[in-house]
Amino acid sequence: MVPIVNAKVKEASFKNIxxxxxxxxxxxxxxxxxxxxxxxxxxxxxxxKDFFVPKSTExxxxxxxxxxxxxxxxxxxxxxxxxxxxxxxxxxxxxxxEKKLTDGGLxxxxxxxxxxxxxxxxxxxxxxxxxxxxxxxxxxSSIKF
Numbered sequence: 584m585v586p587i588v589n590a591k592v593k594e595a596s597f598k599n600i601x602x603x604x605x606x607x608x609x610x611x612x613x614x615x616x617x618x619x620x621x622x623x624x625x626x627x628x629x630x631x632k633d634f635f636v637p638k639s640t641e642x643x644x645x646x647x648x649x650x651x652x653x654x655x656x657x658x659x660x661x662x663x664x665x666x667x668x669x670x671x672x673x674x675x676x677x678x679x680x681e682k683k684l685t686d687g688g689l690x691x692x693x694x695x696x697x698x699x700x701x702x703x704x705x706x707x708x709x710x711x712x713x714x715x716x717x718x719x720x721x722x723x724s725s726i727k728f
Contacts, residue, residue: 640666642719646706647726648673648680653689655726660694670700672715677701 641663649655652671659669671680680701684691691699704711706725717723 640664640668641721642668642670644670644672644715644717644720644723645726646672646723648675649726651687653684653687656684656689656694656697656699660697663696665696667697668700669697670702670715670720672702672704672706672711674703674705677703 643659643663645655656669659667663669673680675683681691702715704714706712
C-alpha cells in the first residue's frame with residue numbers, strides 16, 4: 584500500500600490515494616468551464632496502445648448547446664473512429680448553429696473522423712425526443728450552457 588502524500592499546487596492540495604487494482608477505464612474530457620480556476624492534475628503514465636485508436640465507429644447524441652461547442656466537436660473528432668456520427672439535438676436553428684460553430688473556429692469540412700447530423704428540438708419535450716432513433720445511439724450526453 585502506498586502512503587498518502589499531500590502536495591501543494593497553487594494553493595490547492597492534492598492527495599495521492601492508493602486504490603485497489605480494477606479494470607481500466609477510458610475517460611474523455613470534452614469540455615470545461617472557463618470560469619473555474621481549479622485544475623485537474625493528471626499524473627503521467629503509460630496508456631494502453633488501443634487508447635488512441637477506437638475499435639469501432641460510434642453514434643453519439645449530444646443534447647443541448649454550449650458556447651464552446653466547437654471545442655467539444657474538435658476533441659471528439661480527434662478521439663473517435665473514422666465514420667462516427669455526432670448527432671446534435673438542440674433548439675438552435677440549423678443555419679444559426681452552423682454560423683456559431685464557424686464563428687467559433689470550427690471548419691466543418693476539416694472534420695476527419697466524424698460527421699455532424701443536425702436535429703432541431705428540445706430534449707425535455709418527450710415528442711421531440713421520440714422523433715429520434717434513440718435505440719441506435721452508443722451514448723447520449725446532455726449539456727447545458
